[in-house]
Amino acid sequence: MVAAAHVFVADLSAPVLEAGDRHHLERVLRLRVGEAVTASDGVGRWLACRWAGGSVLEVDGEVVAEPAPAPEVTVAFAPVKGDRPEWAVQKLTELGVDRIVPLVAARSVVRWTGARADGAVERWRRVAREAAMQSRRSWLPVLEPPATFGDLAGRAGAALTVAGGDPPSLDHPVVLVGPEGGWDAEELGAGLPSVGLGPNTLRTETAAVAAGALLVALRSGLLAPHG
Numbered sequence: 001m002v003a004a005a006h007v008f009v010a011d012l013s014a015p016v017l018e019a020g021d022r023h024h025l026e027r028v029l030r031l032r033v034g035e036a037v038t039a040s041d042g043v044g045r046w047l048a049c050r051w052a053g054g055s056v057l058e059v060d061g062e063v064v065a066e067p068a069p070a071p072e073v074t075v076a077f078a079p080v081k082g083d084r085p086e087w088a089v090q091k092l093t094e095l096g097v098d099r100i101v102p103l104v105a106a107r108s109v110v111r112w113t114g115a116r117a118d119g120a121v122e123r124w125r126r127v128a129r130e131a132a133m134q135s136r137r138s139w140l141p142v143l144e145p146p147a148t149f150g151d152l153a154g155r156a157g158a159a160l161t162v163a164g165g166d167p168p169s170l171d172h173p174v175v176l177v178g179p180e181g182g183w184d185a186e187e188l189g190a191g192l193p194s195v196g197l198g199p200n201t202l203r204t205e206t207a208a209v210a211a212g213a214l215l216v217a218l219r220s221g222l223l224a225p226h227g
Contacts, residue, residue, distance in 0.1 A: 003048070003136075004029065005051075006037070006040065007038075007133060008039070008133065015059065017056075019055075021133075025037070033051060034052075036060070038136065042132075042139065042140035044066045047061050048061030066139070068139060069096065071173045072173060073099070073215045074099040074155070075215075076101035076102070076103040076174070076175070077204055078102075078108045078110075078204055079102050079108075079110045079120075079204075081110055084205045086124065087205060089124045093128045093135065093137070094134065098139070100141055101146075101147050102120070103146070106183075106184040106187060107180075109180065124143045128140065149190075152174070153176070153187075153190050158193075159192055160194050161194075161195050161196070161197055161207055162188070162194035164194075165194030165196035166195060168218065172193055176192070177204055177207045177208045177211060178204070197210045
């Protein structure tokens with residue numbers, strides 16, 4: 001069955017559309033009653049349905065469980081001003097990155113605290129959910145609250161993006177992308193492995209997407225490990 005749309009629901013045993021998803025099916029995609037839709041719970045399980053109109057989905061298949069991709073790919077990046085971070089979240093989700101983290105570095109320009117941070121992360125989560133529907137993911141990415149460099153540097157498999165660094169590797173599936181002003185001396189001296197993304201200087205959001213794309217391609221076998 002080729003589905004006309006993919007949605008996320010709270011309960012696969014009784015799949016019901018949220019108001020925004022119903023509007024998307026009715027007004028944006030202009031689905032007809034009876035068209036095929038896949039519904040997922042966001043944690044790897046999905047099933048075939050048919051849209052019955054309104055908020056109702058009629059189950060048309062058995063639940064399929066997909067294992068979580070391994071290793072888990074995490075991209076942490078220092079947000080910049082404007083809407084470019086949301087673009088990065090959208091693309092990282094479409095690519096298949098599992099965990100996305102706003103990074104607070106020494107030279108970060110954007111300082112997220114309190115209600116501002118909470119609101120920004122909620123926006124990112126909405127962007128990721130919409131992108132996961134578009135790309136038909138069964139696993140929603142985890143959007144974490146802002147984390148400091150020290151918090152992220154302590155994670156197993158963490159590496160810094162640095163010009164001239166080693167090729168990306170699944171040995172280091174947690175990639176930290178610094179702010180526009182770059183890493184400071186203390187961060188560079190933290191002893192983390194370095195990862196390079198090519199000869200050109202990339203914008204922060206471009207580097208985040210490039211890192212995510214390369215790691216997911218390595219994990220899926222589209223790229224062979226270096227060396």
